[in-house]
Amino acid sequence: MMTILLPAIFVACVLAVAYPIAIYPVLVGILARIRPRPWRTGETDLKVAHLITVFNEERRIGPKLDNAVAVTPPESGLETVVISDGSDDGTERIVRGYADRGVRWIGCERQGKERAQMTAMRSIDAEILVFSDASSLLEKDSLKELIRPFADPLVAAVSGTDRLETAEKGTGEDIYVGYEMGLRRAESRAGSLVGLSGCYFAIRREVCERWVPDVPNDMGSALVAIAMGRRAVAVDGARCTYGATASTTREFQRKRRTALRGLRGLIAYRSALTQGGWVETWQVFSHKVMRFLAPFFGLAAVGALGVGAWIGLLWAQLMLVGSAALVVAALAGMLAPTRLRPLRAASFFVLSMAAVGSAWFSIVKRDRAALWAPTERP
Numbered sequence: 001m002m003t004i005l006l007p008a009i010f011v012a013c014v015l016a017v018a019y020p021i022a023i024y025p026v027l028v029g030i031l032a033r034i035r036p037r038p039w040r041t042g043e044t045d046l047k048v049a050h051l052i053t054v055f056n057e058e059r060r061i062g063p064k065l066d067n068a069v070a071v072t073p074p075e076s077g078l079e080t081v082v083i084s085d086g087s088d089d090g091t092e093r094i095v096r097g098y099a100d101r102g103v104r105w106i107g108c109e110r111q112g113k114e115r116a117q118m119t120a121m122r123s124i125d126a127e128i129l130v131f132s133d134a135s136s137l138l139e140k141d142s143l144k145e146l147i148r149p150f151a152d153p154l155v156a157a158v159s160g161t162d163r164l165e166t167a168e169k170g171t172g173e174d175i176y177v178g179y180e181m182g183l184r185r186a187e188s189r190a191g192s193l194v195g196l197s198g199c200y201f202a203i204r205r206e207v208c209e210r211w212v213p214d215v216p217n218d219m220g221s222a223l224v225a226i227a228m229g230r231r232a233v234a235v236d237g238a239r240c241t242y243g244a245t246a247s248t249t250r251e252f253q254r255k256r257r258t259a260l261r262g263l264r265g266l267i268a269y270r271s272a273l274t275q276g277g278w279v280e281t282w283q284v285f286s287h288k289v290m291r292f293l294a295p296f297f298g299l300a301a302v303g304a305l306g307v308g309a310w311i312g313l314l315w316a317q318l319m320l321v322g323s324a325a326l327v328v329a330a331l332a333g334m335l336a337p338t339r340l341r342p343l344r345a346a347s348f349f350v351l352s353m354a355a356v357g358s359a360w361f362s363i364v365k366r367d368r369a370a371l372w373a374p375t376e377r378p
Contacts, residue, residue, distance in 0.1 A: 003313065006304050006307060006308045006313065006316065007308075007315070009300065009301075009304045010301050010304040010305060010308070010316075010319075013297045013298070013300045013301035013304065014297075014301050016290070016293070016294070016297035017294045017297045017298050017301065019286070019290055020286055020287060020290040020291040020294060021291075021294070021349075024286040024287065024290070025179075025182070025183050025186065027286075028183070028186045028187055028190050028283065028286070029186040031186075031190040031191075031279070032185075032186045032187075032188075032189035032190040033189075035190070036189045036190070037189060037190065037191060037231075038189070039149050039152040039154065039155050039231070039233055040149075040151050040152035041148040041149050041151055041152070042148060042151035043074070043075050043148070043151065044074065044075075044076065044128070044147060044148075044150050044151050045075070045076050046076060046126075046127040046128050046147075046150060047076055047077065047079075047125065047126045047127050047128070048073075048074050048076060048077070048078050048079070048126055048127075048128045048129075048130060048143075048147055049078070049079040049080075049081055049124050049126035049128070049129055049130065050068060050071075050078055050079070050080045050081070050130045050132065050143065051081050051082075051083055051117065051120070051124070051129060051130065051131050051132075052064065052065075052068065052080070052081070052082045052083070052131075052132055052133070052134060053082075053083045053084075053085060053113055053116060053117055053131070053133075054082060054083070054084055054085070054087055054091055054134050055084070055085045055086065055087055055110075055113075056087050056088065056089045056091060057087065057089075057091050057134040058089045058090040058091045058093075058094055060134045060135060061082070061091050061094050061095060061134055062094055063137070064134045064135075064136075064137070065080075065082075065094075065095065065098050065101075065103055067137045067138060068080050068103070068132075068138070069098065069101045069102065069103065070140065071138050071139075071140055071141075071142060071143045071144075072140055072141045072143065072144045073143070073144070074143070074144055074147055078143070079102070079104065079124075079126060080102055080103045080104065081103075081104045081105075081106060081120070081124060082095045082103060082104070082105050082106070083106050083108065083116055083117055083120040084105070084106065084107045084108060084116070085108055085110060085111065085112065085113055085115075085116035086108065086109055086110025086111070086116075087107075092105060092107065106120045106123060106124075108120060112213070112214055113217075114211060114213055114214060114215065114216070114217050115213050115214065117131075117208075117211075117217065118208070118211060118213065121205075121208060126205065127204065127205050128147055128150055128202055128203075128204060128205070129202065129203055129204075129205060129208055130143060130146060130147070130200075130201075130202040131200070131201055131202070131203075131217070131218075132160075132199060132200045132240060133198070133199040133200070133242070135199065135242045135243070136199040136200055136240040136241065136242045137240065137241050137242070138160075138200070138239070138240050139239045139240075139241075141237070142160065142200075142237070142238045142239050142240065143238070145235055145237035145238040146158055146160055146200075146201075146202050146235055146238035147202055148235070149233050149235060150202070150204065154230050154231055155230065155231060155232075155233055156203065156204050156206075156207050156221075156224070156225035156228060156230035156231065156232065157193070157196060157201065157202070157203045157204070157207055157221045157222055157224075157225045157231075157232035157233075158196075158201060158202045158203075158232065158233055158234070158235055158238070159184060159193055159195075159196035159197045159200075159201045159218075159222075159232065159233070159234040159235070159238075160197045160199075160200035160201060160202075160234075160235065160238040160239065160240050161181055161184075161197070161234065161235065161236050161237075161238060161239045161240070162177050162180070162181060162197050162199065162200070162239075162240060162242070163177075163239050163240065163241045163242075164177050164241070164242065164243070165241045165242060165243050175345050175348060176348050176352075181234075183287075184234040185234055185236065187234075187283055187287070188232075188233040188234045190279060190283070191231065191277065191279035191280045191283055192222065192225065192226050192230075192231035192232050192233070192276070192279075192280045192283065193222045193231075193232040193233060193234055194219070194222050194223065194226070194232075194272075194280075194283050194284045194287045194288055195218060195219040195222050195262075195287070195288070196218040196219070196221055196222050196232060197218065197234075197240070198216070198218040198258070199240055199242055200238070200240040201218055201221065203221045203225075206228075207221050207224045207225060207228070208221075210224045210227075210228075211224070212265075212268040212269065214264070215261060215264045215265040215268045215269070216258075216261040216262060216264075216265050219261075219262055219265045219266075219269075219288075220265050220268070220269050223265070223266075223269035223271075223272035223284065224269060224272075226272040226275070226276035226280045226284065227269065227271045227272045227275040227276065229275070229276070229277075231280070251351060252351055252354065252355055255351060255352055255355035255356075256355040256356075256358045256359055258355075259292070259352075259355050259356045259358075259359035260359035260362055260363070262288070262292070262359075263292055263359055263360070263363055264363075266288050266289070266292065272284050273285065273289075291356070292356060292360075294353060294356065295353050295354075295356050295357040295360065296360075298353060302320075302323065304316070305319050305320040305323065306320065308320075326346060327350060329343060329346060330343070330346040330347045330349070330350040330351075331347075331350065
């Protein structure tokens with residue numbers, strides 16, 4: 001009985017791990033080709049505000065604001081606002097030096113990124129809200145391109161396109177970014193994004209009004225759009241550039257923080273699984289739910305191999321040795337930077353699985369959510 005059951009369990013678990021990473025992207029790409037859902041683009045007369053949320057960003061805020069005031073504004077005009085989540089360094093002094101160039105400062109007590117943004121909304125009357133990080137720089141026409149899809153009333157959120165300026169060879173972040181951008185394009189054409197670029201996106205104001213505090217607004221905004229019966233899309237021409245994280249350790253910390261906030265966001269905005277169309281529901285389940293469950297399926301697959309090896313099944317013994325070799329190679333790739341793409345991709349996969357597993361551990365322990373802090377980037 002075990003000789004039949006163990007291979008079935010192992011194959012099912014491997015497919016479950018592979019589904020959100022490799023199988024779902026192919027399926028959603030096929031759907032986008034055979035049943036594309038384009039959206040209308042054009043100029044809009046809606047009032048636009050560009051919001052930059054900061055916490056102790058005196059090192060990066062000057063170059064960021066030089067970039068922000070140089071972008072091509074939309075026809076309806078543009079207000080640039082810096083929202084401070086309790087900054088106590090020299091950030092405010094630098095920002096106020098840009099007042100004569102149309103930059104406004106809103107200072108809030110330290111309360112977390114999303115709460116600071118929700119507090120600042122009381123003094124911002126724009127109908128389209130553009131968010132970008134202090135670490136990201138926009139191309140000149142990027143913002144204008146980002147808001148063009150709002151000419152379509154069904155579009156409630158728009159994601160920019162991420163570009164890495166630098167890439168640590170050992171982390172594989174550059175491979176992941178390229179993969180994720182391709183997946184976003186396919187999801188947009190097929191139905192809706194289930195998460196926006198964390199460093200650059202735009203939403204209608206009514207989306208912000210449905211935010212839940214202390215969970216990521218990039219993922220939350222896309223899920224709110226779906227729950228509203230509308231959609232989130234990605235725009236290739238709306239590009240932002242940022243530097244890669246400086247080390248494997250920092251990349252793990254970033255991935256773990258992202259996974260933890262993502263898990264809390266999926267729980268908070270779970271209505272997107274029941275209130276969207278069938279395509280959007282499938283996309284949320286495949287991209288988010290199955291990705292978050294992947295570490296459990298991976299552990300179950302390893303457990304099946306372990307039991308099989310213990311009772312003397314040769315295939316299980318060989319697969320267990322091969323799996324261990326893959327993990328060792330991936331760890332070696334993290335510790336010793338390499339240009340080999342397969343090894344860097346394996347390293348990033350193992351890093352991501354470990355980060356999601358660590359995030360689940362925090363959820364089970366009911367750890368209190370830590371206050372947001374910007375990711376350390378060049």
